[in-house]
Amino acid sequence: MAEEAARRRVRMDVDVESNLPFVMLDRVQIQQVLINLIRNGMDAMDSSADDRVFGIRVRRIGDLVQTEISDRGPGVAFPDRIFEPFFTTKEHGMGMGLAICRSIVESHGGQLRVENNEPHGARFIFTLPVDAPAEATAVLAAGHQGHALQSPDRQGH
Numbered sequence: 001m002a003e004e005a006a007r008r009r010v011r012m013d014v015d016v017e018s019n020l021p022f023v024m025l026d027r028v029q030i031q032q033v034l035i036n037l038i039r040n041g042m043d044a045m046d047s048s049a050d051d052r053v054f055g056i057r058v059r060r061i062g063d064l065v066q067t068e069i070s071d072r073g074p075g076v077a078f079p080d081r082i083f084e085p086f087f088t089t090k091e092h093g094m095g096m097g098l099a100i101c102r103s104i105v106e107s108h109g110g111q112l113r114v115e116n117n118e119p120h121g122a123r124f125i126f127t128l129p130v131d132a133p134a135e136a137t138a139v140l141a142a143g144h145q146g147h148a149l150q151s152p153d154r155q156g157h
Contacts, residue, residue, distance in 0.1 A: 001038050010042050010052045017059040024131040025108055033101045033112075037069040037124050040097065043090070044073025044122065063130050064110070070123040075116040082114055101126075 005012045038054070045052045055070040076082055077089065083102045088095035105112040110128040117123050 001035065004039075005042065005054065008042050008046070008052075010045060010054050013053055013055045015055070015057045015059075020058065020060055020065055021130045023065050023108075023128045025128060029104045030108070030128075033104050033126065034067075034069075036097045036101050037126075041069055041071035041073070041122070041124075044071045046073075048073060060130070061127070064127040065130060066125060066127045068123055068125050070117060070121060072117070072121040075120055076114050076122045079114050079116065083112070 002012065038056075041054050045054070051072050053072055055068065057068040057070075059066055082089075083098050084095070085099040086095040102112045105126045105128070108128050110126055112124065112126040115123045115125065
């Protein structure tokens with residue numbers, strides 16, 4: 001996504017907390033969520049001449065890992081409808097991307113919501129539950145082998 005951001009003259013501000021716990025997830029599905037949210041944010045800033053800053057912030061909040069994707073576009077006019085299938089604010093949009101993103105996040109035991117930023121822009125926030133057994137395994141493995149055991153289909157990140 002860094003190449004696309006550079007091409008669109010969008011600065012990416014990435015802040016990932018260190019020592020995040022393990023989260024059980026399907027890497028391809030969560031990657032799809034991130035790509036969709038990042039592209040939507042860049043699209044929202046296409047009409048902005050300046051202040052084209054895109055933020056990604058990942059941190060632990062209790063038993064959750066929270067990811068915030070924020071832009072400095074016009075914001076979300078219909079936050080109560082934005083996740084409905086076939087609802088779109090884009091001229092050529094299908095209205096499925098955010099509905100699919102929410103479905104993926106919820107299938108992982110998390111939540112996806114949107115907030116408008118002040119004075120402008122939007123912030124999409126999704127949470128995923130910390131995988132306590134994987135976290136415990138990582139601690140034990142670090143003490144004995146130097147790495148955690150991960151399943152081939154759902155890896156902790």
